[in-house]
Amino acid sequence: SQKIEQNSEALNIQEGKTATLTCNYTNYSPAYLQWYRQDPGRGPVFLLLIRENEKEKRKERLKVTFDTTLKQSLFHITASQPADSATYLCALDYPLSFGAGTTVTVRA
Amino acid sequence: EAGVAQSPRYKIIEKRQSVAFWCNPISGHATLYWYQQILGQGPKLLIQFQNNGVVDDSQLPKDRFSAERLKGVDSTLKIQPAKLEDSAVYLCASSLEPPGGDYNEQFFGPGTRLTVL
Numbered sequence: 084s085q086k087i088e089q090n091s092e093a094l095n096i097q098e099g100k101t102a103t104l105t106c107n108y109t110n111y112s113p114a115y116l117q118w119y120r121q122d123p124g125r126g127p128v129f130l131l132l133i134r135e136n137e138k139e140k141r142k143e144r145l146k147v148t149f150d151t152t153l154k155q156s157l158f159h160i161t162a163s164q165p166a167d168s169a170t171y172l173c174a175l176d177y178p179l180s181f182g183a184g185t186t187v188t189v190r191a
Numbered sequence: 192e193a194g195v196a197q198s199p200r201y202k203i204i205e206k207r208q209s210v211a212f213w214c215n216p217i218s219g220h221a222t223l224y225w226y227q228q229i230l231g232q233g234p235k236l237l238i239q240f241q242n243n244g245v246v247d248d249s250q251l252p253k254d255r256f257s258a259e260r261l262k263g264v265d266s267t268l269k270i271q272p273a274k275l276e277d278s279a280v281y282l283c284a285s286s287l288e289p290p291g292g293d294y295n296e297q298f299f300g301p302g303t304r305l306t307v308l
Binding site: 087183 | 232236247282298
């Protein structure tokens with residue numbers, strides 16, 4: 084069956100460090116993969132999309148990699164700030180299938 | 192630009208009661224989605240509309256859930272009768288067009304938190 088797995092544990096990091104989140108999938112052949120941010124009591128907000136033929140994509144302090152051989156995407160937040168504290172969701176395919184998300188807390 | 196609007200924000204009902212949620216997408220967005228997000232999980236697509244037609248309702252429990260999008264703008268999602276396991280946040284999202292050549296970002300509303308007692 085199709086499965087999307089993200090870091091099972093919440094991530095607690097010190098301000099200024101890099102947060103790295105993992106998204107692994109099975110039984111999908113996605114044309115693209117997306118990352119969303121969700122704050123408590125709010126809907127997800129789109130951050131980045133990376134296509135199957137792209138290895139890496141950047142947006143400000145965010146970097147996403149996509150390895151279709153490993154069936155994995157890595158999401159990096161560099162120079163993290165307390166305002167980056169949220170749950171980050173990866174999503175595949177169309178229509179979107181979401182992972183359960185990883186909660187990131189950045190300590191000042 | 193106004194975002195996706197949803198109401199109510201919170202609803203508490205007894206099991207076997209009925210409930211309805213309303214969504215107003217971003218103006219001009221042809222595609223509208225309803226998702227169910229259970230605590231600790233990612234959103235799960237229930238139904239997708241393009242204009243006022245259903246594109247995908249394969250994960251909608253049709254024995255108790257129904258949705259409509261009259262005139263291709265606002266949409267309502269109804270649950271009748273509700274079960275305890277329907278307790279979740281119901282999210283509405285919209286996009287310009289479904290992905291064909293290039294991807295169109297989905298914009299989510301704040302959601303309706305439903306508690307079934």
